[in-house]
Amino acid sequence: MGKIILIFFMIFSFINSAKGYQGKSLYDFKFKSINGETIQMEEYKNNVIIVVNVASRCGYTPQYEDLQFVWEKYRENNLIVLGIPTNNFKQEPGTNAEIKNFCETNFGIDFPMTEKIDVIGTNAHPFYKWAKMNYGLGAIPKWNFHKIVIGKDGKIVDTFASFTKPTSKKFINIIEQEIKK
Numbered sequence: 001m002g003k004i005i006l007i008f009f010m011i012f013s014f015i016n017s018a019k020g021y022q023g024k025s026l027y028d029f030k031f032k033s034i035n036g037e038t039i040q041m042e043e044y045k046n047n048v049i050i051v052v053n054v055a056s057r058c059g060y061t062p063q064y065e066d067l068q069f070v071w072e073k074y075r076e077n078n079l080i081v082l083g084i085p086t087n088n089f090k091q092e093p094g095t096n097a098e099i100k101n102f103c104e105t106n107f108g109i110d111f112p113m114t115e116k117i118d119v120i121g122t123n124a125h126p127f128y129k130w131a132k133m134n135y136g137l138g139a140i141p142k143w144n145f146h147k148i149v150i151g152k153d154g155k156i157v158d159t160f161a162s163f164t165k166p167t168s169k170k171f172i173n174i175i176e177q178e179i180k181k
Contacts, residue, residue, distance in 0.1 A: 024134075025154025026051075029127045031114040034085070034100045039112060041127075041154075047078040048178040049150040050166070051127070053119045053141045054083045055092035056102045060145040064107040066166040070175070071111040077179045078152075083113040088120050089144050119146075131156060147171070151178050 026049060027042040041049075052067060064083075071081040085092050085099045094102065096115050103109035117125045119141050131139035131148060135156040139148055147160040158174050165171065 024130055026127070026150045027154040029125075029130070031082075031084075031117070031125070031127070034096050034113040034115055036096075036115070039082075039114065044080050045154070046152050047080045048074075048152060048175060049080045049082060050175070051082050051084060051148040051150060052166075053086045053088075053144055053146055054103075054113075055086065055089065055144040056094060056099060057091040058089070058144040060143070060162050063145045063166060064103060064109060068107055068109055068111065070166045070172075074175060074179065075111075079175060079179060081111040083109070083111060084119060084125075085113065085116040086119045086141075086144070087116060088118055088141070091144055092116060135159065149174055149178065152181060 027045055029041045031039040031041070033039050050067070050070070052063075054064065055061065067081050067083070071079070075081075083103070085096075087093060092099065094116075099116060100113070103113065119125065119128050128140070135148075138159040139156060140146075141162075143162040145162040147164065147166065149157045149159070151157045157178055160171055
């Protein structure tokens, strides 16, 4: 029985390590900002990056406050928060200008944000397709405020479901570990 468990563990480990990174990192992507400018992710090399899909009319919308707190606390330590507005879950109907105004007025958001894009499905931004291919199902947002943590090497370190607050101990521990690398 012990040999079977060992064989299963070895096979599972091989499969997990075999998915690799397909020759790309976050730094190979670009987004259009909420203001219409291009965000070249290569400009964020050697930073820890939190990519989070956001929405204004979601039960998790108060996490904007936590994201701003994390951004303010750690940005001097090479941490970037990147907000990605999406209406994939039917909770972000606004225009880019309305989203920007909502975030600034209600939460004082000043971390970078992209234009409203798709994060799931066939029209998902190429970053999200890459994340799924390289990290697996955990990288696919199941709802708004799904968080993807990218290490300084441009590769996914971990993902967090919507219910995990950006100020939770588990989330902060991952961020701090990555900043120290």
